[in-house]
Amino acid sequence: MKFSPALLELIEALRCLPGVGPKSAQRMTLHLLEHNREGAEALARALTQAVEKVDHCQRCRNFTELDICEICADSRRDTSIICVVETPADVLAVEQSGSYRGLYFVLMGHLSPIDGIGPAEIGLDRFQQRVLDEGIEEVILATNPTVEGEATAWYLTDMLLPRGVRVSRIAHGVPLGGELEYVDGNTLAHAFSGRRAVEQG
Template sequence: MLTPKLDHLIKQLQILPSVGQKSAQRMALQLLSKKRQQGINLAAALDIAMKEIIECRHCHSFSDDEICPICRDSRRDSSLLCVVESAADVMAIEQSGAYRGRYFVLGGHLSPIDGINADDLHIDELIARIKNEAISELIIATGSTIEGQTTAFFIHDAVCNHVTKITRLAQGIPMGGELEYIDSITLHQALQNRGSL
């Protein structure tokens, strides 16, 4: 028999990914007993983010303004374009620190079985962008799943006449990967694409 506002908070916290009843309860009680002001600040940040963050008009990543900080940044190489499935992928690549070009977020991958066709993604807009801009290299960084590969081939076929260099991320064994635990398709790719030491 919980007090209603606490009960409601515990239910609401469970919308967060991998937060169940027990974790939600622990979160709610810890905030209530020791971090009330921080809880209020979190509520405000959440409310503002949900209501005010929009999609960048240029790359479809998340942005506070019409054009996101990456698209606005004149120091980035605008002749490099990296196509990804989601804003989460943009964040992952940014955190690697290995890329200084621009991005384009498709908003998913092609998956006819789930009814996701080219019209549901920003593919037409991507093609238009490639035709209008002087892109020297298009990096198609969709996932290395069947759907991600299909999406990559689809985009390649649509734009291969408009951009000379189209690349995919290298496939191979991940850092810290123990050979015995790596699946055979990955090992096959890693062997085929082996480089000299």
């Protein structure tokens, strides 16, 4: 005996969610049907609506229902700086830090030639045009400190520096509150090579 077809289909469909295996999918299916059918209907509507409405901002490529996202359209932001990040979640993280008031460009990934993801796939042609057209003064590279993220940062540097744009990379090192003892060797090596002279007060 198995579950009935509609249940099996829902169990299978739930597995498109990251981190959801067969057991979780089964538990979710039974939970929804037993305890929260309204929730299931609301979820179906939200999924359909998001897929239909959410697209990329025409300027920064972040997810939005509008042509131009709220950040790009916000006149109070500093339009002379662009921060390049890999994903919409990164934008949120930077925003929540409250440490940045410029604009963004969301790559929606990183360079990965093996997977066929070149500069055009992450919008770099359009990005270069934008930087030049809008007279951007500084581009802050906030791609992840992974092999692909670093490669993407290097590519952007090579692309922008010759055109007279100031390029910077966010600092990588020991996180605040982190204990040296538990920080991995690579990060520690990075923290040492990126050390800054302490100036007299």
